[in-house]
Amino acid sequence: MGTTRTAWHVLLVALLSQRGSRRFEVRSEVPLSAEPLRADYLLLRKSAESSEPAGTLRRLWDLLPSEAIVEFKSIGRPYRRRNLDRLLSYLHLYFADNPERIEQRSDLCGVLLVPSRTRSLDADVAALGLEWDDLGDGYWRLRGAAFALVVAEIDPVAEAEDDDLLRLFGHGEARTREARRWLAQQLGAEEMAMEIQDLEGFDEVVRKLLATLPPEQVLAAYTPEQVLAAYTPEQVLAAYTPEQVLAAYAPEQRVAGLPPEQRVAGLPPEQRVAGLPPEQVLLALPDDALRALSDAYLETLSAETRAAIRARIGR
Template sequence: MTEPEAPPRESVTAWHPMLVALLEFYLPSGWRLSPELLLNRMPLRVDIVVLRLVNEPAGDARKLHSIFGHLRHHTLIEHKGPTDDLEPEDVLTLLAYGALYMRHNKLLDPDALCLMVIADRIPSGFVRQVERHRGSFAPIGGGLWRGELNGFLLHGVATREACRQSPTERLLYTFSRDYLKGAGQILPLDPEETQVYNALYQQVKQFRRQRGTMAMKDYELARQSYNEVLKQLLKQVPPEEVLSEFTPGQRLEGLTAEEVLSQYTPGQRLEGLTAEEILREASPELRQQLAKKLDR
């Protein structure tokens, strides 16, 4: 089956490649993730597709159980970044995603498919639109929502709540609106989470380089929040550990000679120097002054 022609790419938020990177890192064995999937010849793309691989058993998730613990054989994820809200019209988009995906993959049983939304919160307008389609969507605790939409399982993750339920969900804070107000609240991170957190922003930078500055929304917000966390992380690391990652030249960049020398006593400044080396660098006036003092 030939793939549909790709339409012109639309702008995406900086949070989309970050979420893709997060899910890819913790994706259990037996699953395949597609960052986006073209569903027909019109500009309609589902954000993230998680597919269970054929003939391979699925492994258990180490983290992000609020997402990976609710997968079906095929899962389509619609993601809204911290600056966007789920709208009633998104229900229609999800229905279109589900129907076109089933048609494209020759699926007949809607039970094989889960429609999932990941957003800062689940607004009442979105819930009412689900109900207009004879569906249901209600909170089940811990920032998770469960329901049904035209025969499809509907699962929701409200990141503002889900991120606080367990350390395994902590990195979801990066996709909440609170992250923009106080990014440092994501701390403390364990060493692996710190590595993942750094990788999220690197994914954003790579995505932006590949698609250009106009292809990404909220880049500056993501950059500022990332830097806020990075500064606080560095405060928790002993200075000698931070400096050990830099060459001597890099450590001195941006400092004047006076600023460097001010950190040492006169004796420390002269340690390791011979008398000849000291005199060679001294001005004629200083040499005369030293000679006079030595003659006394």
């Protein structure tokens, strides 16, 4: 119905189908009229009731009549102004086009799934003259519309019901191996992967999966060269102390490329010449000190050292 489907929409219908109430059939991308308008999901109560409890959005199902139109607003595509008007229009169109199935307005309701309430949603509720009824644990009923409206905030619902899979669809991070395995299974299914990999939000889904994995498992999929190639040298070095960086190199590698004055900068004189033979220590002296040496002393030095000193002092 004119909304943009994301990868999270596809994953959510998998969650609702697998772990939702067995009393309902979950359909996705349902045409509601002759016009090219589509709701995110349509929930149809089955004729045969099931005693099996729902595994996700556990309190929602008992709030629903025989049919419900569901709009889902994800992290990547959050609630925008007038989205509630759109949901109401879907309800009116569907009610008008299905008189044989829906005898009265109370047989149909709208459900809005959002990560959390926002200012834009609150503003639309006020503009439509609706009122909030707090049902607790992230569930709300909106009073004053022609059809019953239920709002479920994913973040508080997931916490109240400790639903780790539902956390994936909100701002929270999955905490259990079950959630990590479920998301990996969905992405690993060839049919699912082909359906969502080109949709808006797919990168966000992958980031969610990576966030559930320990860093060593993520890095194990890459060579060191691939990991480093993803960062600038400054970003790589920022993860280490100067001591850790230097410890990775041999002494000659640490000073390679530095001019002599930088190599010895900061060292006291005795450290600069430590370990040098006496004649090399002489060559480290300034020219004025070398000029003070007598010719007789210079004759005691090796020919190579003597030539180097005479070249510097000009005698």
